[in-house]
Amino acid sequence: MDAPVETTSAAEHDAAAERAAELRHLLDYHAYRYYMLDAPEITDAAFDKLLVELQQLEAAYPDLVTPDSYTQRVGGYVSEQFAPVTHMARMYSMDDAMNLEELDEWLRRTEEALGAGHVVYTCELKIDGLGVALTYQNGAFARAATRGDGTTGEDVSLNVRTIRDVPMHLSETALAHMGADRGTPIEVRGEVYMPKGSFVRLNEEADAEGRDPFANPRNAAAGSLRQKDPKVTARRDLSTFLYAVADTAPLHVGSQHEFLAWLRDAGFSVNPNVARCNTPAEVHEFCAEALAHRSDLDYDIDGVVVKVDSFDQQNDLGFTARAPRWAIAFKFPPEEKTTVLREIRIQVGRTGVLTPVAEFDPVTVAGSTIARATLHNEDEVHRKDVREGDTIIVHKAGDVIPEVVGPVLDKRPDGAEPWHMPATCPACGAPVVHEDGEVAYRCVSIDCPAQLKERLLHWVSRGCMDVDGVGEELVDKMIEAGLLHDVADFYTLTTDQVAGLDTGRTYLKDDARRGVRAGDPIPVGATIAAKVIDELNKSKAQPLGRVLFALGIRHVGKSVGELIAQRFLTIDALVAASEEDIAAIDGIGPKIAESVKQFLAVPDNLAVLDRLRVAGLSLEEDLSGAAERAAAETGVDADLAAGQPLAGLIFVLTGTLVNRTRDEAGAALKALGAKVTGSVSKKTSFLVAGPKAGSKLTKAESLGVPVLDEDALEQILATGEVPAV
Structure with a gap:
């Protein structure tokens, strides 16, 4: 009778050893994702359950304990990103x-x-x-x-x-x-x-x-x-x-x-x-x-x-x-509830991103009733495999954000189909675009009502068309009054239209001289309206690079807009250019080029550009004034900038600068004609290194790239002359 017992015990030990090895692997994997990547795949409760199981196995079979077992060490990892x-x-x-x-x-x-x-x-x-x-x-x-x-x-x-x-x-x-x-x-x-x-x-x-x-x-x-x-x-x-x-x-x-x-x-x-x-x-x-x-x-x-x-x-x-x-x-135990997912609805965000949102039967979780939760993107919907009609598990991430954990598969109704992103925007009907390598689907129509307010505020902001005096409150009132439907509508506004807008405030007392009574709404008024119209008229002189940035094209910031404008000079030339022509610009590449062509392929966007031209915007780049504008914005000498003394030189900035931020220093170098990049190579002319410089400094030294301190940088910006190397 002894032999079978020993055989069973050995089999149990082997099974325990196999499971312990599996648990150690799982714990290491999930700890790495949690501590190192900040991207966990399982909940804390699920991780703790795995750890408890391993502890129990090792308690029952002490010979299974290994020095590298998660039970024998402190959780966490050390990244090579920091010292x-x-x-x-x-x-x-x-x-x-x-x-x-x-x-x-x-x-x-x-x-x-x-x-x-x-x-x-x-x-x-x-x-x-x-x-x-x-x-x-x-x-x-x-x-x-x-x-x-x-x-x-x-x-x-x-x-x-x-x-x-x-x-x-x-x-x-x-x-x-x-x-x-x-x-x-x-x-x-x-x-x-x-x-x-x-x-x-x-x-x-x-x-x-x-x-x-x-x-x-x-x-x-x-x-x-x-x-x-x-x-x-x-x-x-x-x-x-x-x-x-x-x-x-x-x-x-x-x-x-x-x-x-x-x-x-x-x-x-x-x-x-x-x-x-x-x-x-x-x-x-x-x-x-x-x-x-x-x-x-x-x-x-x-x-x-x-x-x-x-x-x-x-x-x-x-x-x-x-x-x-x-x-x-x-x-604490995680609080989870089940409910029925009725619909996956699309929400269009301020930048045109389409986000799937789960609408489900109301359920009380962590002290409040919830009936909807974002599913973030199509990949997330497919990863969790949630479908309309499913019974789903919901909880609150961080006890605050409603989150769909996943479906209860044995309660899935017959005929429940996998969900897919629609081909057109539900807010405006324009085609939806999806760039390779990204999770987001976007509507790029400039006329999409879901994006209207943020597009308008972006257009008038300081870095774009720089329309002083037009902020969120005034834009809200213009939208409510039906005066703005896209950015071109800014240039059809009249002084009377702006002056008559309701500020949302009321007079506190009667004023017979002005013919108002306490409680009457206070309008914007003629003085402010005249200033707004004047600022809009001045913005018509902004160069094409600013306009491209102000249009809110995906991936097109201020510097990218300037590079594109300096290459094509007019909006007509840009519209006629191929994606390959745009991607060939030094510093642009295929991803930006694809985004620009997607934007220019939407008929509504071209119609807005035509209306801007009719309103008086030149939609052209004035290269003769580019150096002067850059000098004014960065504080370098205008005459020095006009000569572009650093043309052909490539700079990289790293570490902490005292006199300027790295962005400010980069803009100043560009104003003098230099190219500023983010990585060190054999083509790099100079590396400017402040305190706390890291791997870029090490690479520059290994490649023999000259290294300058901030004092040398300031000397270059003041004189346009670089040190001999």
Whole structure:
């Protein structure tokens, strides 16, 4: 009877070993997508389920534990995009309690180890963000790094400096508390997160521009913090909560509660939802309260972190291979509901992007009723394989954005067909275009009513036709009055039409002299109207390059518009040009050329161009005045710019410049005739390198490309002369 038992046991072991290897592979794959790519394919709950299964297998079969198992290391990866930073002490992961039973088991073990009734706990909300370590030297901000693999992180100092609630200097109160240790380097730790409102706005912008959206606020925060350009990070509205430190000794605090008070005194942002709990019952109460109110917060949480408050007791408990024994993360379950998908409707965004939107039977999720959710693009619809009539699973990404998780396949009705993007725009009937390599489908008709307001505002903006005094409020009133249907309508406006528009405000009191009574609507008036008409008339003199940019053609910015205009000189020549002719322009290429020809292939767009010509716009490029205009915009000497002294030279800019931004420096170089590119090659004439220069500097040095500092750049811009090499 013994042999069969041994055979069965061996078979079970082999099956367990095979499953453990599969789980290790899956965890590594999904951790890489989560931490490195900021593009997860599965939910946090699904990832945690895989990890728990691996932990259970390794507990049952200890010989299956490998040094590289996800259970033996801190989650995360170190990117090669940023310089590596070694942390002052290891940043550990946290063991999870997936339900109250597992939380109670941890509480029981802790009470047994330290003595029942002798443990005080600190409970904190578990912020779903990106782990960071901030280092301060002599009280001043020195650097910031991501958690990375726990030992080594990525240097994101420049980006973290743009986060408003990160102090650049610690308060004198906090430093005084450190006493003789005030000069000791301090590494504090916490989370960078994105508020829910900012997450919504960011994904709305992504949808409008045809970009893939972020899956949740955590990934949005991670992607924002890893931007190569700190100005992009600054626009993303990130925030922080700090809660840990690499070494408590210099701070002279004895508990987590005292340490959080020190952080507040030092000037850090500390989450206010913290409680000291004297019993496991109080821990339960805090967790229940946090779960009940998670949807009320302006940031995403996925649980509660329970810590032993005393640092001495923490030291007594110590660490496992990957996590502290003195803390645990109680994870909240994801709230998901099922409903019926009635229709996939198309929404046309401000840039012409067609976005599929799921319309379903109303259902209450995370405290509010939802009945629609964006499906982002056709690829996403096909990836999730959702069809009209399906019973679908919905939840809220980050507890805020309604999201379709997928279909319940065994409830799919007979005859449910895969969904496809329509061939024509539902708002105007124009053909829909789809560029190779992009997920977005677009309507490029300039007459599309769904895009009207943003096209009009773009046309009058400073970088385009530069019509001063015409802003969002006035454009709204013109649209409401039926005066504007496309950009050419700006040039049919009369002073009387603009003067009679309702500003939306009313007179506060009677004025017999002007014949008005309190409560009467206040019109725009003749003075402002005359200025508007004058500004519109002046804009007719703008060169063709500005007009091409102002038309809102996909991929055509100001510099691209200028390159095209300088090559073809007139709109008629551009319309007659082939896609190959446009792509042959140095710095343009096939993608931009395709977009321009798609725009010019729409009859409605050509009709608007004809009306602009009739209104008095020249639609021609005046090369004789180009240098003078560029000089005026960049501040270089007009006479110098006229001679184009840098013609034929190629510059690359890298690092941080002090006197000008890189864009401003590039524009100034172009005004003097230089070409400015983004990559270093053997053709590069000079690399201008500021502080924090990276791989471009290394490549330039390897290729023997001359490297200039910012002082040399300013000398070139002032004199038009380059140093001898």
